[in-house]
Amino acid sequence: MANVCCPLIDSVLAEESGGxxxxxxxxxxxxxxxxxxxxxxxxxxxxxxRLGRMLMDDLEHLRITTLLCESYIWLTxxxxxxGDGSTNPIPSTLTQVLxxxxxxxxxxxxxxxxxxxxxxxxxxPREGTHLLCQSGITAKLLQSLFLKDEEDVILCYYLTNVGRxxxxxxxxxxxxxxxxxxxxxxxxxxxGRDLVKLYCELxxxxxxxxxxxxxxTLFLSVLLSLLPPTASLYTSFILKxxxxxxxxxxxxxxxxxxxxxxxxxxPSHHCVEDDYDEEEIVCGRIHNDLVQREKEKDAVCxxxxxxxxxxxxxxxxxxxxxxxxxxxxxxxxxxxxxQLQQLVA
Numbered sequence: 001m002a003n004v005c006c007p008l009i010d011s012v013l014a015e016e017s018g019g020x021x022x023x024x025x026x027x028x029x030x031x032x033x034x035x036x037x038x039x040x041x042x043x044x045x046x047x048x049x050r051l052g053r054m055l056m057d058d059l060e061h062l063r064i065t066t067l068l069c070e071s072y073i074w075l076t077x078x079x080x081x082x083g084d085g086s087t088n089p090i091p092s093t094l095t096q097v098l099x100x101x102x103x104x105x106x107x108x109x110x111x112x113x114x115x116x117x118x119x120x121x122x123x124x125p126r127e128g129t130h131l132l133c134q135s136g137i138t139a140k141l142l143q144s145l146f147l148k149d150e151e152d153v154i155l156c157y158y159l160t161n162v163g164r165x166x167x168x169x170x171x172x173x174x175x176x177x178x179x180x181x182x183x184x185x186x187x188x189x190x191x192g193r194d195l196v197k198l199y200c201e202l203x204x205x206x207x208x209x210x211x212x213x214x215x216x217t218l219f220l221s222v223l224l225s226l227l228p229p230t231a232s233l234y235t236s237f238i239l240k241x242x243x244x245x246x247x248x249x250x251x252x253x254x255x256x257x258x259x260x261x262x263x264x265x266x267p268s269h270h271c272v273e274d275d276y277d278e279e280e281i282v283c284g285r286i287h288n289d290l291v292q293r294e295k296e297k298d299a300v301c302x303x304x305x306x307x308x309x310x311x312x313x314x315x316x317x318x319x320x321x322x323x324x325x326x327x328x329x330x331x332x333x334x335x336x337x338x339q340l341q342q343l344v345a
Contacts, residue, residue: 005030006046013050028054028064029279035071037284048072049089052096059105066112067281069097073119074291079127091127094120095135102140107153111272114157118270121164122298129165129172138162142179145198146190152205159199159206160215160270163222167300170225170232177233193237199223200244210268216252218300223248224312229319243332246340249309253343269295310344 012027031046051068054061072090081088094116101113117137120128132138141158144150150158165172179190199219206215223245226234238245274280283291295301317325329337 005034010046010050013046013054024054025061025064028061028068029281032064032068032071032281035068035075036281036287038286047089049093052093055097055100059101059109062101062105062109063112064281065097066101066115069094070115070119071287073116073123074287074294079124079131091131095131095137098132098137099135099140102137103144103150107151108272108275110150110154110157111270114160114270115272117157117161119294121161121168122269123294125164125168129168132161132165133172133175138165138173139176142173142176142190142195143181146179146181146188146194152202153208155198156202156206156208156215157270159202160218162195163199163218164300166222167218167225170230170234174233191237192232192234193240196223196226196234196237196241200241200248203248209270211270214268214300215270217303217305220245220249220252220305221300221303221308224308227312227316229315239328240331242328243336246332246336249305250336250340250343252305269298306344309340313344 009027009031012023051065054065073094076088076090079088079091098113098116101109105113117128117132120131124131132141138161141161145155145158145162148155162173173192173195177191181188181190199222203216203219206212206219223238223241226232226238228235228239316328320328
Protein backbone atom coordinates (compact mmCIF):
# COMPACT_ATOMS: atom_id res chain seq x y z
CA MET A 1 0.00 0.00 0.00
CA ALA A 2 2.76 2.44 0.97
CA ASN A 3 4.56 1.96 -2.35
CA VAL A 4 1.37 2.91 -4.18
CA CYS A 5 0.24 5.79 -1.95
CA CYS A 6 3.52 7.57 -1.27
CA PRO A 7 4.19 8.75 -4.85
CA LEU A 8 0.63 10.12 -4.97
CA ILE A 9 1.11 11.87 -1.62
CA ASP A 10 4.34 13.45 -2.79
CA SER A 11 2.68 14.61 -5.99
CA VAL A 12 -0.15 16.32 -4.11
CA LEU A 13 2.23 18.02 -1.67
CA ALA A 14 4.52 19.14 -4.48
CA GLU A 15 1.69 20.84 -6.34
CA GLU A 16 0.33 22.57 -3.23
CA SER A 17 3.68 23.84 -1.94
CA GLY A 18 2.11 26.55 0.20
CA GLY A 19 0.18 24.09 2.33
CA UNK A 20 -3.24 25.01 0.94
CA UNK A 21 -5.59 23.05 -1.25
CA UNK A 22 -8.31 20.56 -0.50
CA UNK A 23 -6.20 17.43 -0.95
CA UNK A 24 -3.22 18.49 1.17
CA UNK A 25 -4.84 17.70 4.51
CA UNK A 26 -5.91 14.26 3.34
CA UNK A 27 -2.48 13.56 1.86
CA UNK A 28 -0.73 14.52 5.13
CA UNK A 29 -3.06 12.35 7.21
CA UNK A 30 -2.49 9.36 4.91
CA UNK A 31 1.28 9.91 5.03
CA UNK A 32 1.17 10.13 8.81
CA UNK A 33 -0.82 6.90 9.07
CA UNK A 34 1.60 5.04 6.83
CA UNK A 35 4.54 6.23 8.92
CA UNK A 36 3.01 5.65 12.36
CA UNK A 37 1.25 2.38 11.63
CA UNK A 38 3.95 0.72 9.56
CA UNK A 39 7.04 2.30 11.07
CA UNK A 40 8.22 3.21 7.57
CA UNK A 41 9.15 6.77 6.73
CA UNK A 42 8.74 6.58 2.98
CA UNK A 43 12.06 8.36 2.55
CA UNK A 44 13.02 8.72 -1.06
CA UNK A 45 9.37 8.45 -2.10
CA UNK A 46 7.70 11.25 -0.14
CA UNK A 47 10.19 14.09 0.21
CA UNK A 48 10.42 15.07 3.86
CA UNK A 49 11.33 18.64 2.95
CA ARG A 50 7.74 19.12 1.75
CA LEU A 51 6.83 19.60 5.41
CA GLY A 52 8.98 22.73 5.62
CA ARG A 53 6.49 24.53 3.40
CA MET A 54 3.24 23.29 4.90
CA LEU A 55 3.06 26.02 7.56
CA MET A 56 4.40 28.97 5.59
CA ASP A 57 1.00 30.58 4.98
CA ASP A 58 -1.02 29.36 7.98
CA LEU A 59 -1.02 26.74 10.72
CA GLU A 60 -3.96 24.68 9.45
CA HIS A 61 -1.85 21.52 9.22
CA LEU A 62 0.16 22.09 12.42
CA ARG A 63 -0.94 18.90 14.16
CA ILE A 64 -0.19 16.45 11.34
CA THR A 65 3.03 18.25 10.40
CA THR A 66 4.40 18.01 13.95
CA LEU A 67 3.34 14.37 14.32
CA LEU A 68 5.17 13.53 11.09
CA CYS A 69 8.28 15.43 12.21
CA GLU A 70 8.27 13.61 15.54
CA SER A 71 7.94 10.20 13.89
CA TYR A 72 10.72 10.90 11.42
CA ILE A 73 13.04 11.83 14.29
CA TRP A 74 12.35 8.54 16.07
CA LEU A 75 12.66 6.53 12.84
CA THR A 76 15.76 8.12 11.35
CA UNK A 77 19.10 6.55 12.35
CA UNK A 78 21.11 9.76 11.97
CA UNK A 79 20.88 13.49 11.34
CA UNK A 80 24.10 13.42 9.34
CA UNK A 81 24.22 13.50 5.57
CA UNK A 82 23.78 10.22 3.75
CA GLY A 83 26.78 8.10 2.87
CA ASP A 84 26.30 8.75 -0.83
CA GLY A 85 27.01 12.45 -0.28
CA SER A 86 23.39 13.60 -0.54
CA THR A 87 22.12 16.08 2.02
CA ASN A 88 19.89 14.80 4.80
CA PRO A 89 16.75 16.98 4.57
CA ILE A 90 15.56 16.33 8.13
CA PRO A 91 17.64 18.90 10.10
CA SER A 92 16.86 21.85 7.83
CA THR A 93 13.19 20.91 7.58
CA LEU A 94 12.84 20.60 11.34
CA THR A 95 14.31 24.06 11.88
CA GLN A 96 11.97 25.49 9.22
CA VAL A 97 8.97 24.03 11.03
CA LEU A 98 10.20 25.25 14.42
CA UNK A 99 10.83 28.79 13.16
CA UNK A 100 7.33 28.84 11.70
CA UNK A 101 5.69 27.76 14.97
CA UNK A 102 7.65 28.74 18.10
CA UNK A 103 6.16 31.88 19.56
CA UNK A 104 3.24 31.78 17.12
CA UNK A 105 0.97 29.19 18.72
CA UNK A 106 -1.03 28.95 21.92
CA UNK A 107 -0.75 26.24 24.55
CA UNK A 108 -2.19 23.29 22.61
CA UNK A 109 -0.23 24.14 19.48
CA UNK A 110 2.92 24.52 21.58
CA UNK A 111 2.35 21.05 23.04
CA UNK A 112 2.49 19.62 19.51
CA UNK A 113 5.62 21.62 18.66
CA UNK A 114 7.23 20.33 21.85
CA UNK A 115 6.88 16.79 20.51
CA UNK A 116 9.53 17.72 17.94
CA UNK A 117 12.09 19.29 20.29
CA UNK A 118 11.58 16.61 22.93
CA UNK A 119 12.18 13.75 20.47
CA UNK A 120 15.14 15.56 18.92
CA UNK A 121 16.93 16.16 22.23
CA UNK A 122 16.21 12.68 23.60
CA UNK A 123 17.36 10.72 20.57
CA UNK A 124 20.11 13.07 19.38
CA PRO A 125 21.28 15.09 22.43
CA ARG A 126 24.57 16.24 20.88
CA GLU A 127 23.37 16.81 17.32
CA GLY A 128 20.02 18.19 18.49
CA THR A 129 21.66 20.71 20.82
CA HIS A 130 24.02 21.83 18.07
CA LEU A 131 21.19 22.12 15.54
CA LEU A 132 18.95 24.19 17.80
CA CYS A 133 21.77 26.49 18.90
CA GLN A 134 23.14 27.07 15.40
CA SER A 135 19.77 27.57 13.72
CA GLY A 136 18.56 30.35 16.03
CA ILE A 137 15.91 28.22 17.75
CA THR A 138 17.67 28.29 21.13
CA ALA A 139 17.90 32.09 20.95
CA LYS A 140 14.13 32.25 20.37
CA LEU A 141 13.53 30.00 23.37
CA LEU A 142 15.76 32.08 25.64
CA GLN A 143 14.18 35.34 24.52
CA SER A 144 10.70 34.07 25.33
CA LEU A 145 11.90 32.74 28.67
CA PHE A 146 13.57 35.97 29.74
CA LEU A 147 10.71 38.17 28.52
CA LYS A 148 8.13 35.74 29.92
CA ASP A 149 6.00 36.51 26.89
CA GLU A 150 4.31 33.10 26.75
CA GLU A 151 2.00 31.24 29.11
CA ASP A 152 3.78 29.47 31.98
CA VAL A 153 2.98 26.04 30.54
CA ILE A 154 4.75 26.95 27.31
CA LEU A 155 7.71 28.40 29.23
CA CYS A 156 8.00 25.02 30.98
CA TYR A 157 8.34 23.38 27.56
CA TYR A 158 11.15 25.80 26.76
CA LEU A 159 12.88 25.18 30.11
CA THR A 160 12.68 21.45 29.40
CA ASN A 161 14.37 21.99 26.05
CA VAL A 162 17.24 24.13 27.32
CA GLY A 163 17.50 21.86 30.36
CA ARG A 164 18.19 18.87 28.14
CA UNK A 165 20.87 20.91 26.39
CA UNK A 166 22.50 21.75 29.73
CA UNK A 167 22.37 18.15 30.93
CA UNK A 168 24.18 17.16 27.76
CA UNK A 169 26.72 19.97 28.04
CA UNK A 170 26.83 22.48 30.93
CA UNK A 171 28.44 25.07 28.63
CA UNK A 172 25.97 24.62 25.74
CA UNK A 173 24.40 28.06 26.25
CA UNK A 174 27.50 30.02 27.29
CA UNK A 175 27.85 31.74 23.92
CA UNK A 176 24.41 33.33 24.35
CA UNK A 177 25.39 35.31 27.48
CA UNK A 178 25.09 38.12 28.18
CA UNK A 179 21.71 37.84 26.45
CA UNK A 180 20.57 41.24 25.25
CA UNK A 181 16.97 42.03 24.36
CA UNK A 182 16.10 45.37 22.82
CA UNK A 183 12.55 46.66 23.22
CA UNK A 184 12.12 50.14 21.80
CA UNK A 185 14.97 52.22 23.15
CA UNK A 186 15.54 49.95 26.15
CA UNK A 187 18.16 47.20 26.21
CA UNK A 188 17.83 44.58 28.95
CA UNK A 189 20.67 42.21 29.71
CA UNK A 190 20.03 38.71 31.06
CA UNK A 191 22.54 36.29 32.57
CA GLY A 192 22.65 32.70 33.72
CA ARG A 193 21.16 33.66 37.09
CA ASP A 194 17.93 34.60 35.33
CA LEU A 195 17.63 31.10 33.89
CA VAL A 196 18.32 29.54 37.30
CA LYS A 197 15.55 31.67 38.83
CA LEU A 198 13.11 30.56 36.15
CA TYR A 199 13.70 26.88 36.98
CA CYS A 200 12.89 27.68 40.60
CA GLU A 201 9.90 29.93 39.88
CA LEU A 202 8.20 27.56 37.42
CA UNK A 203 8.95 24.31 39.25
CA UNK A 204 5.38 23.99 40.59
CA UNK A 205 3.88 24.78 37.19
CA UNK A 206 6.02 22.03 35.66
CA UNK A 207 4.05 19.40 37.61
CA UNK A 208 1.06 19.53 35.25
CA UNK A 209 -0.04 16.53 33.21
CA UNK A 210 1.23 12.93 33.06
CA UNK A 211 4.75 14.14 32.21
CA UNK A 212 4.85 16.48 35.22
CA UNK A 213 6.92 14.24 37.54
CA UNK A 214 9.47 13.59 34.80
CA UNK A 215 9.61 17.30 33.95
CA UNK A 216 10.20 18.24 37.60
CA THR A 217 12.89 15.56 37.86
CA LEU A 218 14.58 17.12 34.84
CA PHE A 219 14.41 20.61 36.41
CA LEU A 220 16.05 19.32 39.60
CA SER A 221 18.63 17.35 37.64
CA VAL A 222 19.63 20.53 35.80
CA LEU A 223 19.98 22.57 39.00
CA LEU A 224 21.88 19.87 40.90
CA SER A 225 24.12 19.05 37.93
CA LEU A 226 25.40 22.64 37.93
CA LEU A 227 26.68 22.47 41.52
CA PRO A 228 30.46 22.31 42.00
CA PRO A 229 32.64 20.63 40.85
CA THR A 230 30.87 21.35 37.53
CA ALA A 231 32.62 24.41 36.13
CA SER A 232 29.92 26.63 34.68
CA LEU A 233 28.84 30.25 34.67
CA TYR A 234 25.78 29.18 36.67
CA THR A 235 27.70 27.92 39.70
CA SER A 236 27.64 31.08 41.82
CA PHE A 237 23.95 31.62 41.08
CA ILE A 238 23.13 28.02 42.01
CA LEU A 239 24.91 28.39 45.34
CA LYS A 240 23.03 31.61 46.12
CA UNK A 241 19.72 29.83 45.44
CA UNK A 242 20.65 26.69 47.40
CA UNK A 243 17.95 27.19 50.05
CA UNK A 244 15.26 27.43 47.35
CA UNK A 245 16.69 24.43 45.49
CA UNK A 246 16.74 22.34 48.67
CA UNK A 247 13.11 23.30 49.27
CA UNK A 248 12.20 22.08 45.78
CA UNK A 249 14.06 18.81 46.38
CA UNK A 250 12.26 18.30 49.67
CA UNK A 251 8.83 18.98 48.20
CA UNK A 252 9.55 16.68 45.27
CA UNK A 253 10.79 13.85 47.46
CA UNK A 254 7.84 14.20 49.84
CA UNK A 255 5.50 13.90 46.88
CA UNK A 256 7.21 10.84 45.41
CA UNK A 257 4.87 7.86 45.23
CA UNK A 258 5.52 5.19 47.85
CA UNK A 259 8.99 4.83 49.29
CA UNK A 260 10.91 4.95 46.05
CA UNK A 261 12.77 8.10 47.08
CA UNK A 262 12.12 10.08 43.96
CA UNK A 263 12.55 7.42 41.30
CA UNK A 264 9.74 7.52 38.75
CA UNK A 265 8.29 4.02 38.67
CA UNK A 266 6.53 4.64 35.35
CA PRO A 267 8.06 7.73 33.79
CA SER A 268 5.78 9.45 31.33
CA HIS A 269 7.19 11.58 28.56
CA HIS A 270 5.39 14.48 26.97
CA CYS A 271 2.39 13.49 24.87
CA VAL A 272 -0.69 15.17 23.44
CA GLU A 273 -4.12 13.59 23.73
CA ASP A 274 -6.42 14.02 20.74
CA ASP A 275 -9.38 16.36 21.14
CA TYR A 276 -12.83 14.99 20.44
CA ASP A 277 -12.94 16.75 17.08
CA GLU A 278 -9.53 15.58 15.90
CA GLU A 279 -9.09 12.58 13.63
CA GLU A 280 -7.28 9.82 15.50
CA ILE A 281 -3.88 8.80 14.17
CA VAL A 282 -3.27 5.27 15.39
CA CYS A 283 0.28 4.05 15.94
CA GLY A 284 1.22 0.49 15.07
CA ARG A 285 3.23 -1.91 17.21
CA ILE A 286 6.44 -1.47 15.21
CA HIS A 287 6.35 2.29 15.61
CA ASN A 288 5.37 2.16 19.29
CA ASP A 289 8.03 -0.39 20.18
CA LEU A 290 10.73 1.64 18.45
CA VAL A 291 9.68 4.88 20.17
CA GLN A 292 9.48 3.18 23.55
CA ARG A 293 13.00 1.78 23.18
CA GLU A 294 14.33 5.24 22.35
CA LYS A 295 12.53 6.87 25.28
CA GLU A 296 13.89 4.26 27.68
CA LYS A 297 17.38 5.51 26.80
CA ASP A 298 16.49 8.92 28.24
CA ALA A 299 18.74 9.26 31.29
CA VAL A 300 16.22 11.48 33.09
CA CYS A 301 13.85 8.49 33.32
CA UNK A 302 16.34 6.71 35.53
CA UNK A 303 17.22 9.58 37.89
CA UNK A 304 16.80 8.91 41.60
CA UNK A 305 16.57 12.45 43.01
CA UNK A 306 17.60 11.36 46.50
CA UNK A 307 20.70 9.56 45.24
CA UNK A 308 21.55 12.42 42.88
CA UNK A 309 21.23 14.95 45.70
CA UNK A 310 23.50 12.89 47.94
CA UNK A 311 26.11 12.48 45.20
CA UNK A 312 26.11 16.14 44.21
CA UNK A 313 26.37 17.37 47.80
CA UNK A 314 29.29 15.04 48.44
CA UNK A 315 31.08 16.24 45.32
CA UNK A 316 30.28 19.86 46.18
CA UNK A 317 31.77 19.50 49.67
CA UNK A 318 34.95 17.97 48.27
CA UNK A 319 35.25 20.65 45.60
CA UNK A 320 34.63 23.67 47.85
CA UNK A 321 36.33 22.43 50.98
CA UNK A 322 34.61 22.04 54.34
CA UNK A 323 34.80 25.72 55.32
CA UNK A 324 33.28 27.07 52.11
CA UNK A 325 30.77 24.23 51.98
CA UNK A 326 29.71 25.01 55.53
CA UNK A 327 29.22 28.65 54.58
CA UNK A 328 26.92 27.58 51.74
CA UNK A 329 24.86 25.31 54.00
CA UNK A 330 24.55 28.09 56.58
CA UNK A 331 22.21 29.89 54.16
CA UNK A 332 19.75 26.97 54.29
CA UNK A 333 16.90 26.99 56.79
CA UNK A 334 18.11 24.66 59.62
CA UNK A 335 14.99 22.48 59.84
CA UNK A 336 14.97 21.93 56.08
CA UNK A 337 18.69 21.11 56.08
CA UNK A 338 18.24 18.58 58.87
CA GLN A 339 15.35 16.91 57.10
CA LEU A 340 17.29 16.60 53.86
CA GLN A 341 20.42 15.32 55.60
CA GLN A 342 18.35 12.62 57.28
CA LEU A 343 16.72 11.73 53.99
CA VAL A 344 19.98 11.26 52.08
CA ALA A 345 21.94 9.68 54.94
